[in-house]
Amino acid sequence: MARLDENSYKGVQAQALRIAVNDQLKTLEDSLYASFDCLALGGRLAVISFHSLEDRIVKQTFQDIINVKDRDVDVDMIEEAAGKKDLREIMSDIDENEEWIKQTVQGLRGIILTKRPITPSETGESLNSRARSAKLRVIQKL
Template structure:
């Protein structure tokens, strides 16, 4: 969704400062923003994965050779610490705020393809799943030592897995035989719990949901995301924009609800409907036809009633992007 992201930040007359909260291995979004906005004065890139941070930092340093006057900083930090990172760079930067912030919550293919990280359903590796290798909690700890009810809750709430009771029971039973120690052992257990319908795709979908649930729990992703959304919005300048790309319903629900809470609109379930402030006049949004309806609050404007999704052409080029949803909020 590179084109859509660039469009979000193109609307400002000048993009002086920009933060990429999820730098990534290729630093793709950051590179494109830097190349498009030659007026950029301060760039900050964050990533909690040391390998991704190192590779992304090298890419950014390569771009600096052709960007006079641009000060670039990369930090190995979780995006929930954006305010302390900005304050460490320059107190005035945090006080005045930054013009643009991007959060891309997707897993990098390089992370998934590294079997030693334990993210892949199809690879052989340890039950790790830590985004930050320095963190103490691993997926193996949850599977082999957490209370049975907690294991079930994770599968049910974070994986939205309908077969969670059977999986919970088998995971706990496996502890009597030494527990689960590898991704292949967990996948074997999941396959044995499948009903037999759906063939290979059936158990892969179940395994994907289970792996997602464990990854979310290991990295405390949902609470971290919510905290980070508030921190990122606080870090914006007047008129600054925060864009968030999510890849599953749990993330998108949190983004939608938190955006409404930030601006002071929305009901307890994070619904937009039946609230005053909807702007349905397309002429008010100029070229931004993807923002046909906006909801305005005291502190900001949600520019996307419905999330922006990838085009059919992009889905054909990259099947992994088909579940992506982009939401945008602007500070008043």
């Protein structure tokens, strides 16, 4: 990895300080939980992150949302409300135009539709170099 020049290093320090002072990672995590709770059944939440710290928070929060082992949730109530019993039924409802859905992770409360994040194509990167670090993750509520 190339060493940062002095100006870049100062920028990284300023970013780290801003993230810590404003508690931005906790705010992101809280916002993800609140946004998922606002979704209707079948609704989707798509999040674009530009930094590895943000992407890690999005990934871990999505995994926590669908994993209800630590929460008091009535599994039968969730399955009844969703009206679906397994991933095959849900995936059969997905439109053919959604080829981007390749690997999924199913939980009791939702499905992570992007096990691996969607990143820009080479063409997209050449048109907009700032998009290079963008990662898209999507979760669907059951």
